[in-house]
Amino acid sequence: MPHVRSRSVTSLATAAEAGRHQREWFADLRRRVAGGEPFALLNADVPHEIFRTMDIPYAVSQWWASLVTAKQRSVHYLELVRQRGYPDYSEQYNSVTLGSAFDPEPEAGPWGGLPKPNIVVGDASGDVTRKIFDIWGHEPGVTFYPLESAAENDIPVNWWELMPHRWEEAVGPARLDLLTAELENLVRFLETTTGRRFDESRFREVMALVNEQEEWNRKTRALIAHARPSPLSVVDSIPSVMLPQWHRGTEWARDIAKRFYEEVRDRVDAGQAACPGERARLMWIGRGLWYDMGFYQRFQEKYGAVFVWSMYLAIAADGYIRYGDDPMRALAARFAAFSDQLYTPPWSSEWYVKEARLHGIDGVVHLVSDDPRGSYFTARALEAAGFPVIEIHADNVDGRTFDDDVVERLGQWLENVVMA
């Protein structure tokens, strides 16, 4: 496997602080779990807000997978999965984390290793996620709480306009009734198994903090969309958005979202640029390339091409905010169709076009991995709207799938299509 991997260079104070906080938080988490507190491992699309409200320590499966991958250990964990007889080519984003449960030396993992969870929660999306978590649930001392993944026939296209207040209309009552009921049951399950209380006023506070945090992200998104040249690239924005995203519902996360906004605003005011010679504004569609974050900066020097857009800030801006008097239903509305926002046409395709227009995008790089749906329609919609699209086929946590000629292909595309 010959691959040249590079580390990214980030310069944002909030990104550095978020990274520091993440390490401290994880060390504290390990202490708490070692001291006998419960520990939950949650899939990204699971309503973390319930665990936040009940002060049950948790970590996010995809965050752990991205850390493991950034530490170049994902193949090790996939081998552990394979050794148990399971496929190592299937839904790697979750199976990497499962692999860490099979590690005979967990403490050798990144940051001292992932503690053993008591509770894992995931939704039954696709054909494999539930199986993976269920297998985990058969490890001694682990209980798996599954949530459904439901689908709808007819949906209004303009979800990003409807979601903040008119989510009932966007998501539809069938899915909302289902997830609301599942969450009510989840609360009872957690009360019973952990002995912790679910306090309604605390829940409302958490929900309000989340909305505040994402509102700051919304303002930051607007700044970046309109500033020329771009004050930062996705290498800066991804950690500044995603690490706080895993802490949403805390004051720290809300406050750092605000500081992120201020830092970007100061950069814009000072005329600072990610790439002062900016000639092309690029959009990255797909999950982060965790094993090669330096990839995103590789096209700045030679071409003046800057990745100004990734889904992480944009979905924070559009995908989470939910207002309403019934907090449990509002929480269900945040997640009952969360991945549809990103992956299911027409929601996904129309949203990417809206975002490309908003950000003045010159070219779109589309990471196509096997599992997300709707790739063709995303590319088609962007191209129909006049945006050139190049596709790269690879898995975002399995570096073995990344072809060596991608950088060269992309360079040619920049020269011959985007800047021609």
Place this chain on the structure above:
Amino acid sequence: MLTALAALEEAYARRGVPPAASKDRIDGPIDGPIDGRSGARALVVGYVGADMPVELLTAAGVRVFRLTGDPESDFALGDRYLGRGVDPVARSVLARLLAGSFGDLDRIVISHDCEASLRLFYALRELGRVEPGTALPEVYLVDILHLPHRTTARYNRRRIGEFAARLEAWTGRPLDVAGAVAAHDERRRLLAAAAELRRAVPARLTGRQFLAVANAPLPVHEHIVLLERLLAEAGRLDEHAGRRVFLSGSDHDTPHVYEAIEREGHVIVGEDHSFGDLSVTGPVGAGGLGTGGIGTGGLGTGGLGTGGIGTGGTGGLGTGGIGAGGLGTGALGALAEHYHYSGPTAHRATAGERAAYAAAAVRRCRAELFVAYCRAGDEAPAWDFPAQRAALDIPAVLLERQEYGRADLTALRKEHPCPM
């Protein structure tokens, strides 16, 4: 006159084509005109997926058949719209739809039995929106889910009710649910008896023949007549020696893999996919997972059938519908429960459920070799294999990442077919 088996095989060879219009009251052209026009033909509906409540389609008096792929015809267009990470069966079905291979379809209904079916639904919905030139028929999703919880039961009940209402809107007539359920239950009872012929030692049907017997695309009443004749002619069926194989894993919508395995001198005496033994359930209303028994139960109470939307009759959908009748009452409630607990398919069941089923089924059909067949793009079955193998006391072989319609049989040819 043809033997019943020959007639069933001949019908099976025409799979993927609408059944000829028949005078049969249940499946044939509806008695009355559609949309008030006289002489209108019955709607032709193609369906996709194991979770389709076919009873409702029969009850609506439409001509219905399951859409199947074809490994021998080109499905590049399916690859294009769905991506290559999806089960090739769905890619092939989509390509065939676009090529018009299924004749004139009025509607397509899709169940959420696996990720590939759901993606097919999304692709068809989006093609209808952005590429009207493809002239695809209206597509409808029946979202039956499978977590074993009451929250899911309630959701399924609602979706079944919505589907029934949609069918009534399409045809303008009330549904004869009770009659349709009775007819399908009778077919199930006869199929269960046919499955016993295959399980006999020596087998009186090959796996390939059983696929034809179970999946002949005939109106229910015609199918019943042939199945009755098949059973009457059972004494004249050939005996099939050969190593008795249980085929686990991916769905087989065509006979290709069966033929490949049986050409080696094996006989497939059981399987766990939706075109085979898993379609042979107990009667509706018997309370979940029946294993081909001749059940009691039947319809449950009350039921639909009278009146219905648009005709101003008495009772009708409203009484059996959401809310009014409650969860389990009426024919719709019984159907919802039946499909909630159908399976266990690779895509919806846990590895533990699949292993328990495999152990019982292997004993029941006295299989000597367990073959887990996993198509490339259909990854769920590979996750089941370690638990299945552990639950079995016969040799087990895993065929991973197989090409659609093909089987790499080298592992089966080894003397000790246990590669791991």
